[in-house]
Amino acid sequence: MTETTERTGRDDTIALKVTDLKKHYADAERNVFDGISFEVPKGKVLVIVGPSGSGKSTLLRAIAGLEPIQGGTIALDGTVIETGRPGNEKSGRVKRSEELRTKFGMVFQSYDLFPNKDVLGNITMAPLLVQKRKKDEVEREALELLERVHLADRAHAKPHELSGGQRQRVAICRALILHPEILLLDEITAALDPEMVHEVLEVVVELADAGQTMLIVTHEMSFARAIADRVILLADGRIEERSADAEEFFTHPKTERAREFLHSFDFVRHRDAQAERELREFDAQ
Amino acid sequence: MLDWSFIGRYASFFVNGAWMTLFISVFGIALAIVTGVVCAAIQTARIPVLRQLVAVYIEVSRNTPLLVQLYFLYFGLPKLGFVWSAEMCAIIGLGFLGGSYMAESMRAGLQAVPQIQRENAYMLGFNRRQTLVHVVIPQAISVSTPGLVANVIFLIKESSVVSAIALADVMYMAKDLMGITYDTYEALFMLIVTYLIILLPISILGTWLERRFDYARR
Ligand SMILES: Nc1ncnc2c1ncn2[C@@H]1O[C@H](COP(=O)(O)OP(=O)(O)O)[C@@H](O)[C@H]1O
Ligand SMILES: [Mg+2]
Numbered sequence: 001m002t003e004t005t006e007r008t009g010r011d012d013t014i015a016l017k018v019t020d021l022k023k024h025y026a027d028a029e030r031n032v033f034d035g036i037s038f039e040v041p042k043g044k045v046l047v048i049v050g051p052s053g054s055g056k057s058t059l060l061r062a063i064a065g066l067e068p069i070q071g072g073t074i075a076l077d078g079t080v081i082e083t084g085r086p087g088n089e090k091s092g093r094v095k096r097s098e099e100l101r102t103k104f105g106m107v108f109q110s111y112d113l114f115p116n117k118d119v120l121g122n123i124t125m126a127p128l129l130v131q132k133r134k135k136d137e138v139e140r141e142a143l144e145l146l147e148r149v150h151l152a153d154r155a156h157a158k159p160h161e162l163s164g165g166q167r168q169r170v171a172i173c174r175a176l177i178l179h180p181e182i183l184l185l186d187e188i189t190a191a192l193d194p195e196m197v198h199e200v201l202e203v204v205v206e207l208a209d210a211g212q213t214m215l216i217v218t219h220e221m222s223f224a225r226a227i228a229d230r231v232i233l234l235a236d237g238r239i240e241e242r243s244a245d246a247e248e249f250f251t252h253p254k255t256e257r258a259r260e261f262l263h264s265f266d267f268v269r270h271r272d273a274q275a276e277r278e279l280r281e282f283d284a285q
Numbered sequence: 286m287l288d289w290s291f292i293g294r295y296a297s298f299f300v301n302g303a304w305m306t307l308f309i310s311v312f313g314i315a316l317a318i319v320t321g322v323v324c325a326a327i328q329t330a331r332i333p334v335l336r337q338l339v340a341v342y343i344e345v346s347r348n349t350p351l352l353v354q355l356y357f358l359y360f361g362l363p364k365l366g367f368v369w370s371a372e373m374c375a376i377i378g379l380g381f382l383g384g385s386y387m388a389e390s391m392r393a394g395l396q397a398v399p400q401i402q403r404e405n406a407y408m409l410g411f412n413r414r415q416t417l418v419h420v421v422i423p424q425a426i427s428v429s430t431p432g433l434v435a436n437v438i439f440l441i442k443e444s445s446v447v448s449a450i451a452l453a454d455v456m457y458m459a460k461d462l463m464g465i466t467y468d469t470y471e472a473l474f475m476l477i478v479t480y481l482i483i484l485l486p487i488s489i490l491g492t493w494l495e496r497r498f499d500y501a502r503r
Contacts, residue, residue, distance in 0.1 A: 066404055102408075114420060126409035130412075174409070178410070
Protein backbone atom coordinates (compact mmCIF):
# COMPACT_ATOMS: atom_id res chain seq x y z
CA MET A 1 0.00 0.00 0.00
CA THR A 2 1.08 3.58 -0.45
CA GLU A 3 2.78 5.23 2.44
CA THR A 4 1.03 8.56 2.25
CA THR A 5 -1.82 8.67 4.65
CA GLU A 6 -5.16 9.04 2.94
CA ARG A 7 -6.19 12.43 4.17
CA THR A 8 -9.42 13.89 3.05
CA GLY A 9 -9.47 17.29 1.44
CA ARG A 10 -6.75 19.13 -0.43
CA ASP A 11 -3.23 17.89 -0.56
CA ASP A 12 -0.93 19.95 -2.70
CA THR A 13 1.71 17.30 -2.88
CA ILE A 14 -0.60 15.08 -4.94
CA ALA A 15 -0.85 15.78 -8.66
CA LEU A 16 -3.31 13.08 -9.64
CA LYS A 17 -5.66 11.15 -7.43
CA VAL A 18 -7.87 8.39 -8.76
CA THR A 19 -10.48 7.09 -6.36
CA ASP A 20 -12.61 3.98 -6.78
CA LEU A 21 -12.55 4.24 -10.56
CA LYS A 22 -15.01 2.04 -12.42
CA LYS A 23 -14.85 1.54 -16.15
CA HIS A 24 -17.18 -0.41 -18.36
CA TYR A 25 -17.08 -0.59 -22.14
CA ALA A 26 -20.40 -0.65 -23.94
CA ASP A 27 -21.27 -4.23 -24.99
CA ALA A 28 -18.52 -5.69 -22.80
CA GLU A 29 -19.50 -8.44 -20.42
CA ARG A 30 -17.73 -7.15 -17.35
CA ASN A 31 -16.12 -4.03 -16.01
CA VAL A 32 -12.52 -3.36 -16.96
CA PHE A 33 -12.10 -1.77 -13.51
CA ASP A 34 -14.33 -2.38 -10.59
CA GLY A 35 -13.05 0.40 -8.40
CA ILE A 36 -9.34 1.11 -8.34
CA SER A 37 -7.58 3.86 -6.42
CA PHE A 38 -4.10 5.31 -6.52
CA GLU A 39 -2.32 8.63 -6.60
CA VAL A 40 0.65 10.23 -8.27
CA PRO A 41 2.57 12.72 -6.12
CA LYS A 42 3.84 15.89 -7.73
CA GLY A 43 7.17 15.50 -9.47
CA LYS A 44 7.08 11.73 -9.13
CA VAL A 45 6.87 8.89 -11.58
CA LEU A 46 4.30 6.15 -11.23
CA VAL A 47 4.93 3.16 -13.45
CA ILE A 48 2.12 0.77 -14.24
CA VAL A 49 3.08 -2.69 -15.38
CA GLY A 50 0.90 -5.65 -16.11
CA PRO A 51 0.01 -8.26 -18.67
CA SER A 52 -1.57 -7.34 -21.98
CA GLY A 53 -5.30 -6.75 -21.68
CA SER A 54 -5.12 -5.91 -17.99
CA GLY A 55 -6.51 -2.42 -18.57
CA LYS A 56 -3.41 -0.22 -18.60
CA SER A 57 -4.35 1.71 -21.73
CA THR A 58 -7.95 2.02 -20.62
CA LEU A 59 -6.76 3.53 -17.35
CA LEU A 60 -4.60 6.14 -19.06
CA ARG A 61 -7.31 6.94 -21.58
CA ALA A 62 -9.89 7.37 -18.82
CA ILE A 63 -7.62 9.75 -16.96
CA ALA A 64 -6.95 11.65 -20.19
CA GLY A 65 -10.68 12.07 -20.84
CA LEU A 66 -10.68 9.89 -23.94
CA GLU A 67 -12.99 7.35 -22.29
CA PRO A 68 -15.93 8.10 -20.01
CA ILE A 69 -15.90 6.46 -16.58
CA GLN A 70 -18.83 4.83 -14.84
CA GLY A 71 -17.82 5.30 -11.23
CA GLY A 72 -15.32 6.94 -8.92
CA THR A 73 -13.50 10.23 -9.25
CA ILE A 74 -10.44 11.68 -10.90
CA ALA A 75 -8.83 14.63 -9.15
CA LEU A 76 -6.09 16.86 -10.51
CA ASP A 77 -4.20 19.09 -8.09
CA GLY A 78 -6.75 18.41 -5.39
CA THR A 79 -9.75 19.32 -7.54
CA VAL A 80 -12.14 16.62 -8.66
CA ILE A 81 -12.34 17.03 -12.43
CA GLU A 82 -14.49 14.07 -13.17
CA THR A 83 -17.05 11.91 -11.43
CA GLY A 84 -18.11 8.62 -12.95
CA ARG A 85 -21.72 8.04 -13.89
CA PRO A 86 -23.18 4.65 -14.76
CA GLY A 87 -24.76 4.46 -18.20
CA ASN A 88 -22.48 6.86 -20.08
CA GLU A 89 -20.52 4.09 -21.81
CA LYS A 90 -21.25 5.31 -25.29
CA SER A 91 -20.70 9.00 -24.79
CA GLY A 92 -17.20 9.07 -26.29
CA ARG A 93 -14.61 11.66 -25.37
CA VAL A 94 -15.39 13.45 -22.16
CA LYS A 95 -16.44 17.10 -22.23
CA ARG A 96 -13.55 18.99 -20.68
CA SER A 97 -12.48 22.56 -21.12
CA GLU A 98 -9.62 23.17 -23.53
CA GLU A 99 -7.51 24.38 -20.63
CA LEU A 100 -8.14 21.28 -18.55
CA ARG A 101 -7.32 18.99 -21.46
CA THR A 102 -3.92 20.61 -21.90
CA LYS A 103 -3.06 19.79 -18.30
CA PHE A 104 -2.70 16.17 -19.37
CA GLY A 105 0.02 15.38 -21.88
CA MET A 106 -0.40 12.07 -23.68
CA VAL A 107 1.94 10.10 -25.89
CA PHE A 108 0.58 6.95 -27.49
CA GLN A 109 2.22 3.78 -28.63
CA SER A 110 1.83 4.49 -32.34
CA TYR A 111 3.93 7.45 -33.33
CA ASP A 112 1.41 9.66 -35.05
CA LEU A 113 2.39 13.23 -35.63
CA PHE A 114 0.26 15.47 -37.82
CA PRO A 115 1.57 14.39 -41.26
CA ASN A 116 0.84 17.71 -42.96
CA LYS A 117 3.03 19.75 -40.59
CA ASP A 118 6.77 19.72 -40.12
CA VAL A 119 8.36 19.00 -36.76
CA LEU A 120 8.22 22.61 -35.60
CA GLY A 121 4.64 22.94 -36.85
CA ASN A 122 3.59 19.87 -34.90
CA ILE A 123 5.02 21.25 -31.69
CA THR A 124 3.87 24.86 -32.03
CA MET A 125 0.33 24.23 -33.28
CA ALA A 126 -1.35 23.87 -29.88
CA PRO A 127 0.38 26.77 -28.09
CA LEU A 128 -0.40 29.02 -31.06
CA LEU A 129 -3.98 27.92 -31.69
CA VAL A 130 -5.17 27.01 -28.23
CA GLN A 131 -3.14 29.17 -25.89
CA LYS A 132 -2.78 32.06 -28.37
CA ARG A 133 0.82 32.54 -27.39
CA LYS A 134 3.21 34.66 -29.46
CA LYS A 135 4.79 32.94 -32.40
CA ASP A 136 8.44 33.84 -31.83
CA GLU A 137 8.27 32.92 -28.16
CA VAL A 138 6.60 29.57 -28.94
CA GLU A 139 9.11 28.75 -31.65
CA ARG A 140 11.98 29.57 -29.33
CA GLU A 141 10.60 27.23 -26.70
CA ALA A 142 9.96 24.52 -29.31
CA LEU A 143 13.57 24.71 -30.44
CA GLU A 144 14.75 24.47 -26.85
CA LEU A 145 12.66 21.36 -26.40
CA LEU A 146 14.01 19.88 -29.62
CA GLU A 147 17.47 20.60 -28.31
CA ARG A 148 16.67 18.62 -25.19
CA VAL A 149 15.61 15.59 -27.23
CA HIS A 150 18.58 15.99 -29.60
CA LEU A 151 16.49 16.87 -32.63
CA ALA A 152 17.23 20.56 -33.07
CA ASP A 153 18.58 19.90 -36.56
CA ARG A 154 15.31 18.26 -37.66
CA ALA A 155 13.01 21.18 -36.88
CA HIS A 156 11.91 21.48 -40.50
CA ALA A 157 11.71 17.80 -41.34
CA LYS A 158 8.37 16.26 -42.23
CA PRO A 159 7.15 13.40 -40.02
CA HIS A 160 7.60 10.81 -42.77
CA GLU A 161 11.27 11.72 -42.98
CA LEU A 162 11.84 10.76 -39.34
CA SER A 163 12.44 7.39 -37.74
CA GLY A 164 9.94 6.05 -35.24
CA GLY A 165 12.20 6.96 -32.35
CA GLN A 166 12.58 10.51 -33.62
CA ARG A 167 8.83 10.87 -34.09
CA GLN A 168 8.18 9.71 -30.54
CA ARG A 169 10.62 12.32 -29.25
CA VAL A 170 8.82 14.98 -31.25
CA ALA A 171 5.51 13.73 -29.83
CA ILE A 172 6.97 14.17 -26.35
CA CYS A 173 7.95 17.76 -27.19
CA ARG A 174 4.47 18.41 -28.59
CA ALA A 175 3.01 17.38 -25.24
CA LEU A 176 5.64 19.17 -23.13
CA ILE A 177 5.26 22.58 -24.71
CA LEU A 178 1.84 22.87 -23.07
CA HIS A 179 3.49 22.36 -19.65
CA PRO A 180 1.17 19.53 -18.61
CA GLU A 181 0.65 18.83 -14.93
CA ILE A 182 1.11 15.19 -15.71
CA LEU A 183 2.48 13.31 -18.67
CA LEU A 184 0.77 10.05 -19.59
CA LEU A 185 2.92 7.64 -21.59
CA ASP A 186 1.30 4.49 -22.93
CA GLU A 187 3.93 1.99 -24.03
CA ILE A 188 5.63 4.62 -26.11
CA THR A 189 8.42 2.32 -27.24
CA ALA A 190 6.35 -0.80 -27.89
CA ALA A 191 6.08 -0.16 -31.63
CA LEU A 192 9.69 0.89 -32.13
CA ASP A 193 12.60 -1.03 -33.54
CA PRO A 194 14.77 -2.20 -30.63
CA GLU A 195 17.69 0.10 -31.42
CA MET A 196 15.43 3.15 -31.08
CA VAL A 197 13.98 2.29 -27.71
CA HIS A 198 16.88 3.64 -25.76
CA GLU A 199 16.99 7.09 -27.35
CA VAL A 200 13.35 7.62 -26.41
CA LEU A 201 13.54 6.24 -22.88
CA GLU A 202 16.66 8.29 -22.21
CA VAL A 203 14.61 11.42 -22.85
CA VAL A 204 11.94 10.21 -20.44
CA VAL A 205 14.54 9.56 -17.75
CA GLU A 206 15.83 13.11 -18.18
CA LEU A 207 12.29 14.41 -17.79
CA ALA A 208 11.92 12.48 -14.56
CA ASP A 209 15.16 13.97 -13.28
CA ALA A 210 13.83 17.40 -14.15
CA GLY A 211 10.81 16.75 -11.93
CA GLN A 212 8.10 16.09 -14.51
CA THR A 213 5.16 14.24 -12.99
CA MET A 214 4.49 11.14 -15.06
CA LEU A 215 2.24 8.13 -15.26
CA ILE A 216 4.00 5.55 -17.40
CA VAL A 217 2.83 2.25 -18.81
CA THR A 218 5.72 0.18 -20.09
CA HIS A 219 6.96 -3.31 -20.79
CA GLU A 220 10.59 -2.22 -20.57
CA MET A 221 11.40 -3.58 -17.12
CA SER A 222 14.91 -2.19 -16.73
CA PHE A 223 13.59 1.24 -17.67
CA ALA A 224 10.68 0.86 -15.25
CA ARG A 225 13.06 -0.11 -12.49
CA ALA A 226 15.32 2.85 -13.22
CA ILE A 227 12.65 5.50 -13.45
CA ALA A 228 9.82 4.50 -11.11
CA ASP A 229 9.22 6.19 -7.81
CA ARG A 230 6.21 3.99 -7.36
CA VAL A 231 5.01 0.89 -9.15
CA ILE A 232 1.61 -0.65 -9.65
CA LEU A 233 1.02 -4.11 -11.01
CA LEU A 234 -2.30 -4.20 -12.79
CA ALA A 235 -3.85 -7.55 -13.69
CA ASP A 236 -7.40 -8.21 -14.83
CA GLY A 237 -8.35 -4.67 -13.93
CA ARG A 238 -7.19 -4.99 -10.33
CA ILE A 239 -4.17 -3.58 -8.59
CA GLU A 240 -2.42 -6.77 -7.55
CA GLU A 241 0.56 -5.12 -5.96
CA ARG A 242 1.69 -1.58 -5.33
CA SER A 243 4.99 -0.41 -4.08
CA ALA A 244 6.57 2.88 -3.14
CA ASP A 245 9.95 1.25 -3.49
CA ALA A 246 10.54 0.32 -7.13
CA GLU A 247 13.81 -1.45 -6.39
CA GLU A 248 12.10 -3.71 -3.92
CA PHE A 249 9.20 -4.41 -6.27
CA PHE A 250 11.52 -5.57 -9.00
CA THR A 251 13.85 -7.60 -6.78
CA HIS A 252 11.54 -8.83 -4.02
CA PRO A 253 7.92 -8.63 -5.12
CA LYS A 254 5.50 -9.37 -2.33
CA THR A 255 2.79 -11.19 -4.26
CA GLU A 256 2.86 -14.40 -6.23
CA ARG A 257 1.19 -12.55 -9.10
CA ALA A 258 4.04 -10.05 -9.29
CA ARG A 259 6.66 -12.79 -9.09
CA GLU A 260 4.98 -14.62 -11.95
CA PHE A 261 4.67 -11.47 -14.00
CA LEU A 262 8.27 -10.41 -13.52
CA HIS A 263 9.40 -13.94 -14.16
CA SER A 264 7.75 -13.88 -17.59
CA PHE A 265 10.48 -11.47 -18.70
CA ASP A 266 13.28 -13.87 -17.79
CA PHE A 267 14.63 -16.49 -20.10
CA VAL A 268 15.56 -19.85 -18.74
CA ARG A 269 17.33 -22.21 -21.03
CA HIS A 270 16.50 -25.65 -19.82
CA ARG A 271 19.13 -27.22 -22.02
CA ASP A 272 21.74 -25.38 -19.96
CA ALA A 273 20.56 -27.03 -16.80
CA GLN A 274 20.85 -30.39 -18.49
CA ALA A 275 24.31 -29.57 -19.79
CA GLU A 276 25.39 -28.41 -16.38
CA ARG A 277 24.28 -31.68 -14.82
CA GLU A 278 26.18 -33.66 -17.44
CA LEU A 279 29.20 -31.52 -16.80
CA ARG A 280 28.96 -32.19 -13.07
CA GLU A 281 28.67 -35.92 -13.70
CA PHE A 282 31.64 -35.70 -16.01
CA ASP A 283 33.67 -33.90 -13.35
CA ALA A 284 32.70 -36.47 -10.75
CA GLN A 285 34.09 -39.27 -12.78
CA MET B 286 -6.78 10.78 -95.39
CA LEU B 287 -8.04 13.57 -93.24
CA ASP B 288 -9.07 16.73 -94.98
CA TRP B 289 -6.97 19.25 -93.10
CA SER B 290 -8.81 22.22 -94.58
CA PHE B 291 -11.82 21.05 -92.55
CA ILE B 292 -9.96 22.04 -89.43
CA GLY B 293 -9.36 25.58 -90.65
CA ARG B 294 -12.93 25.96 -91.77
CA TYR B 295 -14.69 24.61 -88.71
CA ALA B 296 -12.26 25.19 -85.86
CA SER B 297 -14.41 27.99 -84.51
CA PHE B 298 -17.32 25.54 -84.08
CA PHE B 299 -15.18 23.42 -81.80
CA VAL B 300 -13.88 26.42 -79.92
CA ASN B 301 -17.44 27.58 -79.26
CA GLY B 302 -18.46 24.05 -78.33
CA ALA B 303 -15.53 23.79 -75.96
CA TRP B 304 -16.62 26.98 -74.22
CA MET B 305 -20.11 25.56 -73.75
CA THR B 306 -18.65 22.29 -72.41
CA LEU B 307 -16.45 24.23 -70.03
CA PHE B 308 -19.26 26.53 -68.95
CA ILE B 309 -21.59 23.64 -68.12
CA SER B 310 -18.78 21.65 -66.52
CA VAL B 311 -17.41 24.43 -64.32
CA PHE B 312 -20.78 25.28 -62.83
CA GLY B 313 -21.94 21.66 -62.75
CA ILE B 314 -18.78 20.55 -60.96
CA ALA B 315 -18.96 23.49 -58.54
CA LEU B 316 -22.52 22.45 -57.71
CA ALA B 317 -21.37 18.84 -57.36
CA ILE B 318 -18.63 19.85 -54.92
CA VAL B 319 -21.01 21.92 -52.81
CA THR B 320 -23.52 19.07 -52.79
CA GLY B 321 -20.70 16.65 -51.93
CA VAL B 322 -19.49 18.75 -49.01
CA VAL B 323 -22.99 19.05 -47.58
CA CYS B 324 -23.72 15.33 -47.97
CA ALA B 325 -20.35 14.22 -46.59
CA ALA B 326 -20.80 16.56 -43.62
CA ILE B 327 -24.28 15.18 -42.91
CA GLN B 328 -23.02 11.61 -43.14
CA THR B 329 -19.93 12.19 -41.03
CA ALA B 330 -21.88 14.06 -38.36
CA ARG B 331 -24.51 11.27 -38.50
CA ILE B 332 -27.40 13.71 -38.45
CA PRO B 333 -30.58 11.64 -38.20
CA VAL B 334 -33.21 11.85 -40.97
CA LEU B 335 -30.97 14.02 -43.17
CA ARG B 336 -28.53 11.16 -43.19
CA GLN B 337 -31.16 8.76 -44.55
CA LEU B 338 -32.17 11.33 -47.17
CA VAL B 339 -28.56 11.63 -48.27
CA ALA B 340 -28.30 7.85 -48.54
CA VAL B 341 -31.37 7.76 -50.80
CA TYR B 342 -30.05 10.65 -52.91
CA ILE B 343 -26.71 8.94 -53.39
CA GLU B 344 -28.34 5.72 -54.56
CA VAL B 345 -30.67 7.51 -56.99
CA SER B 346 -27.91 9.73 -58.32
CA ARG B 347 -25.43 6.93 -58.87
CA ASN B 348 -27.84 4.41 -60.30
CA THR B 349 -29.59 6.49 -62.95
CA PRO B 350 -27.96 7.58 -66.23
CA LEU B 351 -27.23 11.28 -66.64
CA LEU B 352 -29.24 11.24 -69.86
CA VAL B 353 -32.31 10.10 -67.94
CA GLN B 354 -31.72 12.77 -65.29
CA LEU B 355 -31.46 15.42 -68.00
CA TYR B 356 -34.64 14.24 -69.74
CA PHE B 357 -36.43 14.40 -66.43
CA LEU B 358 -35.23 17.96 -65.79
CA TYR B 359 -35.73 19.23 -69.33
CA PHE B 360 -38.84 17.40 -70.49
CA GLY B 361 -40.36 16.10 -67.26
CA LEU B 362 -40.27 19.06 -64.92
CA PRO B 363 -42.08 21.50 -67.25
CA LYS B 364 -45.08 19.16 -66.96
CA LEU B 365 -44.99 19.90 -63.24
CA GLY B 366 -44.70 23.60 -63.91
CA PHE B 367 -40.93 24.09 -63.62
CA VAL B 368 -39.44 25.38 -66.81
CA TRP B 369 -35.68 25.70 -66.80
CA SER B 370 -33.31 26.66 -69.59
CA ALA B 371 -31.25 23.88 -71.16
CA GLU B 372 -28.10 25.35 -69.55
CA MET B 373 -29.74 25.32 -66.14
CA CYS B 374 -30.89 21.72 -66.61
CA ALA B 375 -27.40 20.66 -67.73
CA ILE B 376 -25.72 22.29 -64.74
CA ILE B 377 -28.21 20.91 -62.25
CA GLY B 378 -28.02 17.50 -63.90
CA LEU B 379 -24.24 17.39 -63.66
CA GLY B 380 -24.37 18.68 -60.10
CA PHE B 381 -26.95 16.06 -59.18
CA LEU B 382 -24.91 13.25 -60.69
CA GLY B 383 -21.54 14.53 -59.46
CA GLY B 384 -22.69 15.39 -55.94
CA SER B 385 -22.94 11.74 -54.94
CA TYR B 386 -19.54 10.88 -56.39
CA MET B 387 -17.95 13.86 -54.66
CA ALA B 388 -19.67 12.99 -51.37
CA GLU B 389 -18.37 9.43 -51.51
CA SER B 390 -14.79 10.55 -52.20
CA MET B 391 -14.91 13.09 -49.39
CA ARG B 392 -16.44 10.64 -46.96
CA ALA B 393 -13.77 8.08 -47.77
CA GLY B 394 -11.15 10.73 -46.94
CA LEU B 395 -12.78 11.72 -43.68
CA GLN B 396 -13.15 8.11 -42.61
CA ALA B 397 -9.52 7.39 -43.39
CA VAL B 398 -8.28 9.86 -40.77
CA PRO B 399 -7.23 7.67 -37.84
CA GLN B 400 -9.21 8.14 -34.64
CA ILE B 401 -5.95 8.74 -32.80
CA GLN B 402 -5.43 11.99 -34.70
CA ARG B 403 -8.67 13.34 -33.25
CA GLU B 404 -7.53 12.10 -29.85
CA ASN B 405 -4.24 13.92 -30.22
CA ALA B 406 -6.14 17.07 -31.11
CA TYR B 407 -8.33 16.61 -28.03
CA MET B 408 -5.33 16.18 -25.76
CA LEU B 409 -3.74 19.30 -27.21
CA GLY B 410 -6.85 21.30 -26.35
CA PHE B 411 -8.15 21.92 -29.88
CA ASN B 412 -11.83 22.79 -30.09
CA ARG B 413 -14.08 21.10 -32.63
CA ARG B 414 -13.49 23.66 -35.35
CA GLN B 415 -9.72 23.66 -34.87
CA THR B 416 -9.69 19.86 -34.94
CA LEU B 417 -11.64 19.84 -38.19
CA VAL B 418 -9.72 22.62 -39.93
CA HIS B 419 -6.20 21.87 -38.76
CA VAL B 420 -6.19 18.13 -38.23
CA VAL B 421 -9.01 16.24 -39.92
CA ILE B 422 -9.53 18.04 -43.23
CA PRO B 423 -5.85 18.33 -44.21
CA GLN B 424 -5.46 14.59 -43.73
CA ALA B 425 -8.77 13.77 -45.40
CA ILE B 426 -7.79 15.81 -48.46
CA SER B 427 -4.73 13.69 -48.96
CA VAL B 428 -6.89 10.58 -49.24
CA SER B 429 -9.72 12.24 -51.19
CA THR B 430 -7.75 14.06 -53.86
CA PRO B 431 -7.25 11.20 -56.33
CA GLY B 432 -10.98 10.40 -56.21
CA LEU B 433 -12.02 14.03 -56.53
CA VAL B 434 -9.76 14.55 -59.54
CA ALA B 435 -11.13 11.41 -61.18
CA ASN B 436 -14.66 12.71 -60.55
CA VAL B 437 -13.88 16.05 -62.21
CA ILE B 438 -12.59 14.32 -65.33
CA PHE B 439 -15.52 11.89 -65.31
CA LEU B 440 -18.03 14.76 -65.10
CA ILE B 441 -16.44 16.72 -67.95
CA LYS B 442 -16.65 13.61 -70.11
CA GLU B 443 -20.23 12.97 -69.01
CA SER B 444 -21.14 16.52 -69.99
CA SER B 445 -21.12 15.34 -73.61
CA VAL B 446 -24.61 14.03 -72.88
CA VAL B 447 -26.03 17.58 -72.74
CA SER B 448 -26.08 17.68 -76.53
CA ALA B 449 -29.20 15.54 -76.15
CA ILE B 450 -31.10 18.53 -74.82
CA ALA B 451 -29.87 20.70 -77.67
CA LEU B 452 -27.03 22.44 -75.90
CA ALA B 453 -24.26 23.38 -78.33
CA ASP B 454 -21.32 21.74 -76.59
CA VAL B 455 -18.39 20.06 -78.35
CA MET B 456 -20.33 16.86 -78.91
CA TYR B 457 -23.25 18.75 -80.36
CA MET B 458 -20.97 20.63 -82.76
CA ALA B 459 -19.34 17.43 -83.95
CA LYS B 460 -22.68 15.73 -84.56
CA ASP B 461 -23.96 18.84 -86.29
CA LEU B 462 -20.98 19.09 -88.61
CA MET B 463 -21.17 15.40 -89.46
CA GLY B 464 -24.76 15.94 -90.48
CA ILE B 465 -23.98 18.96 -92.62
CA THR B 466 -20.66 18.08 -94.23
CA TYR B 467 -20.49 14.27 -94.02
CA ASP B 468 -16.81 14.74 -93.03
CA THR B 469 -17.23 12.15 -90.29
CA TYR B 470 -13.57 11.36 -89.71
CA GLU B 471 -12.54 14.99 -89.54
CA ALA B 472 -15.32 15.85 -87.11
CA LEU B 473 -14.54 12.89 -84.87
CA PHE B 474 -10.85 13.71 -84.97
CA MET B 475 -11.54 17.29 -83.89
CA LEU B 476 -13.92 16.05 -81.22
CA ILE B 477 -11.24 13.87 -79.65
CA VAL B 478 -8.61 16.59 -79.94
CA THR B 479 -10.87 19.14 -78.28
CA TYR B 480 -11.62 16.86 -75.33
CA LEU B 481 -7.92 16.11 -74.96
CA ILE B 482 -7.08 19.81 -74.98
CA ILE B 483 -9.62 20.34 -72.19
CA LEU B 484 -8.83 17.24 -70.14
CA LEU B 485 -5.07 16.79 -70.38
CA PRO B 486 -4.22 19.96 -68.42
CA ILE B 487 -6.78 18.97 -65.81
CA SER B 488 -5.29 15.52 -65.58
CA ILE B 489 -1.78 16.97 -65.17
CA LEU B 490 -3.01 19.44 -62.58
CA GLY B 491 -4.72 16.55 -60.80
CA THR B 492 -1.51 14.55 -60.64
CA TRP B 493 0.26 17.58 -59.23
CA LEU B 494 -2.46 18.05 -56.61
CA GLU B 495 -2.27 14.40 -55.63
CA ARG B 496 1.42 14.80 -54.96
CA ARG B 497 0.93 18.10 -53.22
CA PHE B 498 -1.40 16.50 -50.68
CA ASP B 499 0.32 13.15 -50.38
CA TYR B 500 2.06 13.92 -47.12
CA ALA B 501 3.80 10.61 -46.93
CA ARG B 502 5.68 10.81 -50.21
CA ARG B 503 6.26 14.48 -50.94
N1 LIG C 1 -12.85 0.11 -27.08
C1 LIG C 1 -13.03 -1.02 -26.37
N2 LIG C 1 -14.22 -1.63 -26.35
C2 LIG C 1 -14.42 -2.76 -25.64
N3 LIG C 1 -13.48 -3.37 -24.92
C3 LIG C 1 -12.26 -2.82 -24.90
C4 LIG C 1 -11.96 -1.61 -25.62
N4 LIG C 1 -10.66 -1.30 -25.42
C5 LIG C 1 -10.17 -2.26 -24.60
N5 LIG C 1 -11.12 -3.16 -24.27
C6 LIG C 1 -10.95 -4.32 -23.39
O1 LIG C 1 -10.59 -3.83 -22.12
C7 LIG C 1 -9.58 -4.64 -21.55
C8 LIG C 1 -8.36 -3.80 -21.23
O2 LIG C 1 -7.76 -3.38 -22.43
P1 LIG C 1 -6.52 -2.38 -22.46
O3 LIG C 1 -6.82 -1.24 -21.59
O4 LIG C 1 -6.20 -2.10 -23.87
O5 LIG C 1 -5.37 -3.28 -21.81
P2 LIG C 1 -3.79 -3.10 -21.85
O6 LIG C 1 -3.46 -1.74 -22.31
O7 LIG C 1 -3.36 -3.40 -20.45
O8 LIG C 1 -3.27 -4.15 -22.79
C9 LIG C 1 -9.30 -5.76 -22.54
O9 LIG C 1 -10.04 -6.88 -22.13
C10 LIG C 1 -9.81 -5.21 -23.82
O10 LIG C 1 -10.25 -6.25 -24.64
MG1 LIG D 1 -2.28 -1.07 -23.95
